[in-house]
Amino acid sequence: MANTQVIVGLGSCGIAAGAKKTYEKIRSLQEAENLTFDLKQTSCVGMCYREPLVEVIDETGSYLYGDIDENKAVEILDKHLGQHSPVKDYVVQTDLFETSDNDFLKNQVKVVLRNCGYMNPESIEEYETREGYKAIRKIANEKLEQTAIIQEILDSGLRGRGGAGFPTGMKWKFAYNNESDDKYIVCNADEGDPGAFMDRSVLEGDPHAVIEGMIIGAYATGANHGVIYCRAEYPLAIKRLNIALDQARKKGYLGNDIMGMKGFSFDLFVKEGAGAFVCGEETALMASIEGKRGMPTKRPPFPAESGLWKKPTNINNVETYANVPWIILNGAGAYNKYGTEKSKGTKVFALAGKINRSGLVEVPMGMTIHDVIFKLGGGIIGNKKFKAVQMGGPSGGCIPEYLSNTIVDYDSVNATGAIMGSGGMIVMDESTCMVDVAKFFIDFTQKESCGKCTFCRVGTKRMLEILNRITEGNGAEGDIEKLEELAYQIRDNSLCGLGQTAPNPVLTTIKYFRDEYEAHIRDKKCPSMVCKQLLTYTVDEEKCTGCMVCLKNCPVDAISGERKQPHVIDQESCIKCGLCYTKCKFDAIVLS
Amino acid sequence: MRIARIKPEIKTEDQEAVDLSLLNPLIEKYKNKKGNVIPLLQGAQEIYGFIPRQAFKKISDETGIKLSDIYGVATFYAQFRLSPVGKHIIKVCHGTACHVQNADTITDSLEDALKVKDGETTEDKLFTLESVACLGCCSLAPVMMIGDETYGKLTGSGAVKIVKDIRIKEKQKAEN
Ligand SMILES: Cc1cc2nc3c(=O)[nH]c(=O)nc-3n(C[C@H](O)[C@H](O)[C@H](O)COP(=O)(O)O)c2cc1C
Ligand code: SF4
Ligand code: SF4
Ligand code: SF4
Ligand code: FES
Numbered sequence: 001m002a003n004t005q006v007i008v009g010l011g012s013c014g015i016a017a018g019a020k021k022t023y024e025k026i027r028s029l030q031e032a033e034n035l036t037f038d039l040k041q042t043s044c045v046g047m048c049y050r051e052p053l054v055e056v057i058d059e060t061g062s063y064l065y066g067d068i069d070e071n072k073a074v075e076i077l078d079k080h081l082g083q084h085s086p087v088k089d090y091v092v093q094t095d096l097f098e099t100s101d102n103d104f105l106k107n108q109v110k111v112v113l114r115n116c117g118y119m120n121p122e123s124i125e126e127y128e129t130r131e132g133y134k135a136i137r138k139i140a141n142e143k144l145e146q147t148a149i150i151q152e153i154l155d156s157g158l159r160g161r162g163g164a165g166f167p168t169g170m171k172w173k174f175a176y177n178n179e180s181d182d183k184y185i186v187c188n189a190d191e192g193d194p195g196a197f198m199d200r201s202v203l204e205g206d207p208h209a210v211i212e213g214m215i216i217g218a219y220a221t222g223a224n225h226g227v228i229y230c231r232a233e234y235p236l237a238i239k240r241l242n243i244a245l246d247q248a249r250k251k252g253y254l255g256n257d258i259m260g261m262k263g264f265s266f267d268l269f270v271k272e273g274a275g276a277f278v279c280g281e282e283t284a285l286m287a288s289i290e291g292k293r294g295m296p297t298k299r300p301p302f303p304a305e306s307g308l309w310k311k312p313t314n315i316n317n318v319e320t321y322a323n324v325p326w327i328i329l330n331g332a333g334a335y336n337k338y339g340t341e342k343s344k345g346t347k348v349f350a351l352a353g354k355i356n357r358s359g360l361v362e363v364p365m366g367m368t369i370h371d372v373i374f375k376l377g378g379g380i381i382g383n384k385k386f387k388a389v390q391m392g393g394p395s396g397g398c399i400p401e402y403l404s405n406t407i408v409d410y411d412s413v414n415a416t417g418a419i420m421g422s423g424g425m426i427v428m429d430e431s432t433c434m435v436d437v438a439k440f441f442i443d444f445t446q447k448e449s450c451g452k453c454t455f456c457r458v459g460t461k462r463m464l465e466i467l468n469r470i471t472e473g474n475g476a477e478g479d480i481e482k483l484e485e486l487a488y489q490i491r492d493n494s495l496c497g498l499g500q501t502a503p504n505p506v507l508t509t510i511k512y513f514r515d516e517y518e519a520h521i522r523d524k525k526c527p528s529m530v531c532k533q534l535l536t537y538t539v540d541e542e543k544c545t546g547c548m549v550c551l552k553n554c555p556v557d558a559i560s561g562e563r564k565q566p567h568v569i570d571q572e573s574c575i576k577c578g579l580c581y582t583k584c585k586f587d588a589i590v591l592s
Numbered sequence: 593m594r595i596a597r598i599k600p601e602i603k604t605e606d607q608e609a610v611d612l613s614l615l616n617p618l619i620e621k622y623k624n625k626k627g628n629v630i631p632l633l634q635g636a637q638e639i640y641g642f643i644p645r646q647a648f649k650k651i652s653d654e655t656g657i658k659l660s661d662i663y664g665v666a667t668f669y670a671q672f673r674l675s676p677v678g679k680h681i682i683k684v685c686h687g688t689a690c691h692v693q694n695a696d697t698i699t700d701s702l703e704d705a706l707k708v709k710d711g712e713t714t715e716d717k718l719f720t721l722e723s724v725a726c727l728g729c730c731s732l733a734p735v736m737m738i739g740d741e742t743y744g745k746l747t748g749s750g751a752v753k754i755v756k757d758i759r760i761k762e763k764q765k766a767e768n
Contacts, residue, residue: 013731016732016743016744048729194689194725195726197726233726235740274633274634274669275669275670275671276669288630291631293664293668294668294669309626353688353733354692354693359731393688437691437692441688444725582697
């Protein structure tokens with residue numbers, strides 16, 4: 001009989017939640033007590049909100065345990081493995097009985113994430129047993145033509161997952177059509193959108209799927225060199241990619257005459273980014289690989305004609321490539337049966353913000369935003385009121401609650417003024433100030449602008465100044481119109497996508513939350529009580545213990561009071577710095 | 593704009609004698625490779641924790657890449673530092689998810705406890721406080737990273753405690 005397996009999730013999120021300690025505890029117990037089970041590791045299944053996760057697979061089935069610290073791990077080893085009685089209270093997912101989170105995985109369709117959390121990402125053998133490298137083998141065995149593969153990808157309807165949604169098959173065709181001795185294929189793993197982590201999870205959880213996708217892309221387009229441009233903030237992803245590349249080379253999936261296909265030679269390496277959001281833009285990305293400042297350049301020429309080192313180049317996103325082996329293996333028809341008319345297949349979303357189940361989900365295109373957030377995401381933390389969801393990061397926008405029946409596909413999301421983007425969904429509740437969110441994104445793009453275009457460089461700065469003014473209570477009538485005018489100018493006069501889309505967060509928040517802007521400007525109030533300068537600070541006499549901490553910290557001596565007596569804030573001299581609020585240990589400072 | 597990242601002053605006392613010979617294997621490895629500027633700078637920073645002025649000169653002299661080109665690249669990317677940093681770099685995430693989950697409080701509390709401003713190094717040279725945009729652990733927001741260790745679901749006081757614990761450990765190490 002096969003041994004019981006104990007599998008610990010060691011993705012970045014798991015490790016941050018303490019999974020390494022859990023793993024070590026289990027390992028040391030196994031050693032000390034000579035227990036016979038197979039201890040394995042995997043990456044993230046997407047249930048980041050339940051990390052650390054430990055799966056136990058025994059002869060009765062699979063039990064996924066959530067929130068497992070060292071103590072709970074000991075209990076599970078003792079009860080489940082020792083006495084064959086699973087600790088039902090900690091099980092979050094199983095096919096054997098009802099649990100709190102069974103519906104999380106049930107409502108998903110896993111294509112891209114087919115292996116994430118189900119295998120050891122550092123083992124090429126495990127990937128192979130899960131149909132890994134079978135697609136490239138199929139191409140070799142059936143002697144599929146390059147054009148046949150491109151046609152299959154075209155038929156599948158796959159569109160680029162990096163943000164713009166350009167049909168992948170068309171891109172490949174362009175690269176294929178350009179004759180050259182050297183051609184490149186590049187994977188964009190820069191994932192700069194702050195708040196998105198799909199690509200990290202895929203690279204950490206299933207690096208071989210991305211590599212296999214790239215090998216197929218290289219074969220189809222005729223590329224002989226490949227580069228994965230990965231941001232340096234993802235050390236674990238880089239490590240696992242390099243392990244996977246070594247394994248793939250040893251097994252002959254990379255190198256000369258791959259899988260016996262005469263003349264098909266291809267190798268690829270990982271290039272670490274150096275911290276610049278604009279390098280996610282494809283021309284800047286190539287400049288960065290060439291060792292230059294990552295500044296975008298004019299298109300045309302498109303990368304397919306003249307890209308990296310002036311050679312024809314095909315660039316796709318991590319998730320795009322991860323889809324490819326599945327499509328080749330299962331056929332375009334199996335893929336495009338999911339989705340809507342113009343957006344086929346599935347999409348991975350990274351849920352974060354004020355949502356109960358923050359993590360990764362993969363759903364067929366066409367599901368409503370509401371279902372993603374409530375059916376899968378479990379709704380809003382503390383049952384607060386759902387206000388908006390931000391999609392598309394700095395290039396995207398905020399979709400208000402009343403439009404949450406919008407379905408996720410490229411065109412429907414675009415119609416709201418946001419964009420699908422790479423798949424980050426930041427959920428916001430009533431305690432999020434939309435003006436503050438707009439300011440946050442403009443601050444980001446303003447800092448990340450490469451500085452080449454005047455409107456992007458100076459215009460975003462002017463927008464930031466106006467937003468700062470508004471959130472500090474110095475907004476004036478006409479500021480909203482000024483923001484809009486600047487927004488249109490920046491949009492129309494910028495060279496690359498960064499500038500062209502930078503105004504979106506402001507435009508969508510003005511469109512859907514104009515009243516919040518007006519409250520800040522006219523009434524000098526922040527309805528969500530976020531903008532510090534617009535709040536009034538008072539002391540709750542009931543709660544105040546008279547500890548004098550606030551008094552000592554107030555930079556302008558606006559607080560008075562005796563020891564053990566309730567303190568008072570003089571509203572005239574208070575400069576609304578918020579220090580007293582953060583310092584008071586008794587929640588006695590009230591905001592209004 | 594990205595160029596604003598250039599620190600206005602580079603203190604010469606920070607640039608004390610560094611052992612430039614440490615650069616030799618690195619330069620040897622990348623000397624005639626195309627696209628080598630970024631790996632050279634990343635390697636130099638790996639060695640010294642920052643990129644000393646003399647290192648720029650040596651790399652330029654020995655590879656034939658123009659000094660201005662190397663400097664241009666170094667000042668474009670957020671990763672490169674031109675002055676020394678503390679032993680531990682505290683990267684507080686200010687990505688979207690962390691921002692809406694009160695990342696400001698984390699930075700405020702750490703500024704307060706360490707008596708430095710964002711971007712500065714503590715007097716004992718143990719810590720440098722930095723803001724970064726998204727560490728990819730948004731589901732655990734607010735998040736910070738010290739060395740290779742990521743800490744999630746932080747509160748202001750929780751973050752301060754983590755840093756203080758590291759300081760205590762460092763003190764004990766120094767005493768032994
Ligand atoms: C400012 C900016 C940042 C971008 N960042 C990324 C990114 O982090 N990851 C990504 O895959 N695409 C990013 N893109 C899109 C790429 O330019 C490119 O369209 C994409 O990599 C193409 O891959 P796809 O066709 O598979 O989507 C960015 C674009 C712009 C303008
Ligand atoms: S739009 Fe902005 S980021 Fe893009 S090239 Fe112009 S200045 Fe640079
Ligand atoms: S810190 Fe809080 S409890 Fe202490 S005196 Fe101030 S308001 Fe009162
Ligand atoms: S908000 Fe700042 S200035 Fe006002 S009372 Fe509190 S500590 Fe003093
Ligand atoms: S926003 Fe902080 S980790 Fe992503």
